[in-house]
Amino acid sequence: MPHNFKTKTTQCGHSNYLLPNGPKTPYLIRFLLSSFNRSKSLSFEERRKLYGSDFTLKLPMFGKCLVVSEPDEVRQLFKADPNEIGNPEPNLGRLLGGGSLFAMSGEAHRRQRKLLTPAFHGNRLAEYRDLMAEEARVGMAAWPEGETVASQTAMSTITLNIILRTVFGVEGRDLHALRDLLPRLVKAGSLLAAIPMPEWHLFGYAPWGRFNRLRAEYDSIVTRLIQNARADPAIDQRADILAMLIGAKYDDGRFMSDSEIADELATLLVAGHETTASTLAWAIERLRRHPEFMDKLVAAVDAGEDELLDAFIQEIQRTRPTIAMPARRVLVDGYELGPWRLPRGMTIMISIPLVHTDSRLFEQPYMFSPERFIDNRADPYQLIPFGGGVRRCIGAAFAHMEFKVVLRTLLTEHTLEPTSESGEAWHSRGIAFGPADGGQIVRYAR
Numbered sequence: 001m002p003h004n005f006k007t008k009t010t011q012c013g014h015s016n017y018l019l020p021n022g023p024k025t026p027y028l029i030r031f032l033l034s035s036f037n038r039s040k041s042l043s044f045e046e047r048r049k050l051y052g053s054d055f056t057l058k059l060p061m062f063g064k065c066l067v068v069s070e071p072d073e074v075r076q077l078f079k080a081d082p083n084e085i086g087n088p089e090p091n092l093g094r095l096l097g098g099g100s101l102f103a104m105s106g107e108a109h110r111r112q113r114k115l116l117t118p119a120f121h122g123n124r125l126a127e128y129r130d131l132m133a134e135e136a137r138v139g140m141a142a143w144p145e146g147e148t149v150a151s152q153t154a155m156s157t158i159t160l161n162i163i164l165r166t167v168f169g170v171e172g173r174d175l176h177a178l179r180d181l182l183p184r185l186v187k188a189g190s191l192l193a194a195i196p197m198p199e200w201h202l203f204g205y206a207p208w209g210r211f212n213r214l215r216a217e218y219d220s221i222v223t224r225l226i227q228n229a230r231a232d233p234a235i236d237q238r239a240d241i242l243a244m245l246i247g248a249k250y251d252d253g254r255f256m257s258d259s260e261i262a263d264e265l266a267t268l269l270v271a272g273h274e275t276t277a278s279t280l281a282w283a284i285e286r287l288r289r290h291p292e293f294m295d296k297l298v299a300a301v302d303a304g305e306d307e308l309l310d311a312f313i314q315e316i317q318r319t320r321p322t323i324a325m326p327a328r329r330v331l332v333d334g335y336e337l338g339p340w341r342l343p344r345g346m347t348i349m350i351s352i353p354l355v356h357t358d359s360r361l362f363e364q365p366y367m368f369s370p371e372r373f374i375d376n377r378a379d380p381y382q383l384i385p386f387g388g389g390v391r392r393c394i395g396a397a398f399a400h401m402e403f404k405v406v407l408r409t410l411l412t413e414h415t416l417e418p419t420s421e422s423g424e425a426w427h428s429r430g431i432a433f434g435p436a437d438g439g440q441i442v443r444y445a446r
């Protein structure tokens with residue numbers, strides 16, 4: 001499982017670099033093989049068996065990448081100096097704009113995070129709790145009783161409403177329009193993030209044309225919301241993120257421009273609802289297949305206890321992470337990582353699923369056992385669903401609170417019908433991974 005030194009190391013054309021082995025088949029062939037014959041496509045776990053915990057892989061847009069899951073190296077990467085290990089290129093800034101945290105590196109990234117962080121502090125989070133519970137209650141009441149529903153879609157409606165209200169505060173016509181627009185924008189953007197596409201527009205019909213058209217619609221609605229907020233005499237009393245960003249100043253005293261705010265809000269709206277909906281759908285998928293655990297969890301939630309619910313959420317995120325590979329880029333030549341020496345510009349992918357199924361870190365890693373986290377604090381460099389270091393997900397505490405509030409509402413007000421069907425497969429939704437059949441749910445009012 002650790003480095004497999006029996007495999008030949010590649011000298012990368014220059015004797016100063018040392019890289020692990022990996023599959024040689026070009027990406028396009030691998031993609032076609034996996035589309036036509038799944039048994040011919042190697043899973044990451046099979047690659048780990050063949051090549052060890054690190055291997056190289058050719059990926060579209062990034063070229064030859066290093067996939068890493070060796071624990072000490074993962075820790076080193078998350079703690080690395082941002083001048084040596086930086087943001088990947090290309091990154092989600094292509095879709096979200098230059099004002100997005102995802103687009104920034106080094107000092108610009110540090111300054112921007114400083115501006116956003118207060119929105120996710122404990123006292124702010126507490127203010128979002130009631131609106132989360134209200135949206136969960138209203139959303140679930142609309143689910144048909146006793147019928148099979150794809151919980152991923154149903155949860156997306158709830159999580160989208162939660163993030164829209166958190167970001168913009170009050171309801172209104174513009175929020176209504178965004179509620180309709182954002183799922184289409186995310187769908188179009190996810191396609192472009194996952195597959196390299198030529199930047200053809202074809203009068204708005206090609207994928208980039210369609211995405212840019214939707215983004216222009218987003219910009220016109222959000223610019224109006226920003227201008228209304230700037231003119232609001234009661235802005236100081238508002239608790240929403242837009243109001244906070246309008247009042248926030250960079251270290252040099254400068255306020256954010258409209259376009260910087262629009263890019264950052266797009267980032268929070270996009271990053272903050274599909275991911276949480278996928279995790280909630282996985283929670284339902286797992287609960288229905290572990291009825292004994294579900295009974296225990298319902299009893300704990302009824303008794304107002306949090307420990308088992310927290311452990312359950314951690315186990316869902318360990319066994320079913322929704323983001324697979326946060327990426328980094330080597331900024332200095334000959335960067336040393338474990339036994340490897342890497343060239344400047346190389347992309348490193350940290351494989352969250354491989355870290356989470358490393359038997360050196362988690363006993364019986366393929367077993368679903370939330371109890372493993374009771375009285376056992378997870379190491380933040382080993383349980384990494386939110387990535388780590390200076391780029392760790394800024395919405396992690398928000399997401400955790402949302403999971404707790406939504407699951408508590410679900411379990412106190414509804415019962416879930418267990419199922420003996422086999423587990424749903426992992427399915428890529430572009431950026432996030434969710435259950436292949438949408439995390440099917442059958443629920444009754446309690």
Ligand code: HEM
Pocket residue numbers: 101102113267268271272273275276279322323326327385386387388389390391392393394395396398399
């Ligand atoms: C299941 C829920 C979520 C998961 C699994 C998740 C996962 C991640 C991961 C893996 C990263 C990259 C971290 C890295 O590179 O080390 C990330 C970054 C980010 N996430 Fe999340 N996320 C979730 C929810 C949210 C929410 C609710 C928000 C906002 C409200 C959010 C906003 C962001 C932002 C802005 C970044 C970029 C941070 C930076 O580059 O500094 N995420 N997230």
